[in-house]
Every structure is written in C-alpha cells, then in structure tokens.
Amino acid sequence: MTFFMRPARPDDLQTLYEMAKLTGGGFTNLPPDRTSLSAKLERTAEALSRTDDSMEDELIVLVLENSETGQVRGTCQIFSKVGQKWPFYSYRLGVLTQHSRELARTFRAEMLSLTTDLEGSTEVGGLFLHPRERAEGLGLLLARSRYLYIRQHRARFGEKVIAELRGVIDEAGGSPFWDGLAGRFFGMSFQEADEFNAINGNQFIADLMPKTPIYTAMLTDHARSVIGLPHPNGRAAMRMLEAEGFANAGYIDIFDGGPTMVGQVDGLRTVSEARDVTFSGTHDSSGKKMLAARGRLANYRCAYAFVAEQPDGTVKLDASGAKLLGLAEGDTLTLADR
CATH class of the missing domain: 2.40.40.20 (Barwin-like endoglucanases)
Structure with missing residues (x-):
C-alpha cells in the first residue's frame, strides 16, 4: 500500500486545480478556479496553525498522496461550522395537508421551504478521487479519513454533521431542478450560477429567491422527478454515507436539488467504533x-x-x-x- 491521507499544503494548488477540471461541473466545493482553491488552502493553513481547541469557522482540506510518486490523487474537505459568514440555506421537503368538507376530499401538497435549520453543523464534502485510482477502497479511505480527523480534534467540531450530495445534472451540464425553480428568478444558466456560487457563495440566491414555500406541483415534471436524488455518480457515495450513519432527513440543495444527508458526529460508525x-x-x-x-x-x-x-x-x-x-x-x- 502506498497511499495515505494528509492535510493539504499551499504547494498542492496545481494538482487540486487539475483535479477540479475533471469533476464535470456542479462540484461547488472543488471549483476549477485557482483563486478559490488558493483561498481554501490558506484557510486550511490558518486552521492548522491554531493550537487552542475550540470550535471556529474553519476549513480543512485533506489530500490523498501516493508515497512512491509524491502525486496527489484525491481530496476531501471538512467545514467545522457552516453558516457563519452568511446563512447556510437548504430547502426542506415537507407536506401540507388540507381538507375540504364541501368536496369531501383531503389534499396533500408537497412543499419546499427555505430554511437555515442546518446552520452551525459540521460539513464533510469536496470528495473527489482521480478516475485512474478508483479501486482498492481508496474512496472509502478518503471519506473515512475525515471522520477520524474529526475524532482526533473533537473539540473543534459540532454535534451534527452534514454531507451535500451533488444533484442530477444532464448531459449538457444543466440542472433540471435549477431550470425548473431557481433559474426562473435569475438571468443565468446553471453553469454560470454554479461557477459564481463556487467563487462567491450562494448568498445571491438567498437574496433573490422567494422566501415563501414552493409547491412542487408548480414545477415542471422533469424538475420534480429529480428532487432529492443524487447524481448517478454519487449513488455509491450516498450508500457509503448511509452505512456510516447518515440519513436523508428531507433537506435538499437549493442549487441542484441534491439530497443533504444528516448525522450525529458521535454516532458515526467510524467515530464511535x-x-x-x-x-x-x-x-x-x-x-x-x-x-x-x-x-x-x-x-x-x-x-x-x-x-x-x-x-x-x-x-x-x-x-x-x-x-x-x-x-x-x-x-x-x-x-x-x-
């Protein structure tokens, strides 16, 4: 075995940039933008230099290195406490039940409500493994190394942990969910919004999106069909999260409609065992x-x-x-x- 995980360093920038170009879009935490990636590495260096154990708004980027070649072939990230610089928005999928006595009928309407319920959670994300290395359980090593890092630095992380899975993206790089909902309120395509979000954050969506609940019946059939579904390439990641102790609690990403998995840090299999x-x-x-x-x-x-x-x-x-x-x-x- 030649691969091991370690915290990223500033000199990993070029390798991370090259991997970011392979993600295929919709991968907000790993944008193909040198400035954004450099800022992530700077935040990591700041977090690693802090010696007192307390929970702050920090980011840790980890990388997978081949000890024989020195090449970095994968990466993942840990956000210690989301929603501190700007609100952490999600849609919560719920149902409103109403009854009409005159019609003698009960109506159940599925709704999306904008929420900041997950604010303050620890987030794991940004997991990407080079296509040539997708064997020998390296994806599992990438994912679970984050939980052991959290365990080693337990005081620096919260009680709740979340993982956002990329939603369904079509062959043209578009998002049916974006086109059916958020895209109607913005003069930009999903690719343009995705790139802007990766660099500047999603506050612009929260500023312009309606704050009232959205009835899913008002969306297109295509948009409704992908709500809460992971990208086909993310199904294995979803199963891995479920095996770890995460659950689908009805929260979805406001961008592409992908599911946000939720767990308790101390209840995660890797941490508890x-x-x-x-x-x-x-x-x-x-x-x-x-x-x-x-x-x-x-x-x-x-x-x-x-x-x-x-x-x-x-x-x-x-x-x-x-x-x-x-x-x-x-x-x-x-x-x-x-």
Whole structure:
C-alpha cells in the first residue's frame, strides 16, 4: 500500500486545480478556479496553525498522496461550522395537508421551504478521487479519513454533521431542478450560477429567491422527478454515507436539488467504533486490514494498514503501513475496522 491521507499544503494548488477540471461541473466545493482553491488552502493553513481547541469557522482540506510518486490523487474537505459568514440555506421537503368538507376530499401538497435549520453543523464534502485510482477502497479511505480527523480534534467540531450530495445534472451540464425553480428568478444558466456560487457563495440566491414555500406541483415534471436524488455518480457515495450513519432527513440543495444527508458526529460508525492503541513494532504476517490514523493538525496521517493484535494489548503493523504513518515504537495510533 502506498497511499495515505494528509492535510493539504499551499504547494498542492496545481494538482487540486487539475483535479477540479475533471469533476464535470456542479462540484461547488472543488471549483476549477485557482483563486478559490488558493483561498481554501490558506484557510486550511490558518486552521492548522491554531493550537487552542475550540470550535471556529474553519476549513480543512485533506489530500490523498501516493508515497512512491509524491502525486496527489484525491481530496476531501471538512467545514467545522457552516453558516457563519452568511446563512447556510437548504430547502426542506415537507407536506401540507388540507381538507375540504364541501368536496369531501383531503389534499396533500408537497412543499419546499427555505430554511437555515442546518446552520452551525459540521460539513464533510469536496470528495473527489482521480478516475485512474478508483479501486482498492481508496474512496472509502478518503471519506473515512475525515471522520477520524474529526475524532482526533473533537473539540473543534459540532454535534451534527452534514454531507451535500451533488444533484442530477444532464448531459449538457444543466440542472433540471435549477431550470425548473431557481433559474426562473435569475438571468443565468446553471453553469454560470454554479461557477459564481463556487467563487462567491450562494448568498445571491438567498437574496433573490422567494422566501415563501414552493409547491412542487408548480414545477415542471422533469424538475420534480429529480428532487432529492443524487447524481448517478454519487449513488455509491450516498450508500457509503448511509452505512456510516447518515440519513436523508428531507433537506435538499437549493442549487441542484441534491439530497443533504444528516448525522450525529458521535454516532458515526467510524467515530464511535474507533479505538486508540499503542504501536509496538512491525510484523511480517498479513494481519487484518484496517484504517489507521495518527497525529494532529498538520501532522495528521491516515492510511490502510495490516494490523496484528498482541497479547499485551498493543498492536503491530506491516512495515509499509507503519512507514506511511511515520510510527515509532510506543506511539499512539487510532484504528477503525474497514
């Protein structure tokens, strides 16, 4: 095994930019814009330099590095507390039931209500794996490394955690949901709005969108059909989030209608089942393949390793895994089952 996760550095800018150009649009947290990506790396550096443990409005960008080549082949992000610089808007999907005595009929109308319910949550997002590396469980390593990072720095994150999944985008790069709802109030295409949002945030939508509930029956059939659905490429990510402990709570993205998954940090599988152990050396046997992490802030590392439990409660790792994590005998590390 040669891949490991670490916090991003300023010199990762070019690689992140190249990966951002491969996303295909609708990927707000990883825009193909050098200025925006550079700002993310600056925020990460600021967060990593802060030593006091308190919850602030911070961003941590993590990257997947091949230790043999030095190439960065994937990335993901953690926002410690959303909705601090501007409101964090979502649509909440609900139902209004009304009854007519004269008609002897009950009507149930599905509605979208603009809300800031999720403000203050920790958000995980920006996950992208280079198409050539989509094997050997690296997507799972990317995703779960975020939860172990949160566990290692628990005081810096909230109780609730969310993950926004990209909504359905057609072959032309447009969004049926945007065209059926928000696009009617703006003089721009989804691609233009998406690019503006990635660089400037979505406050402009909140400023101009109607604040009253939207009856979904007023939308086009195409727009209604994609509400709360992830992009086809994001279905595996949705299943992975559900396995981790996230649930679809009826919140959707105001841009493309994709689902926002919600969970409790301490209830996430990776966080609740992880355990701290002492490293006592390397072994030559195969061991059990596990997720292993160590270090704090800029020194954080996460990788797969083959772990052999010892009678005294310590663990031994394969030489490759121990090297990826930079372990010395007596060090403490965190383990989680795959």
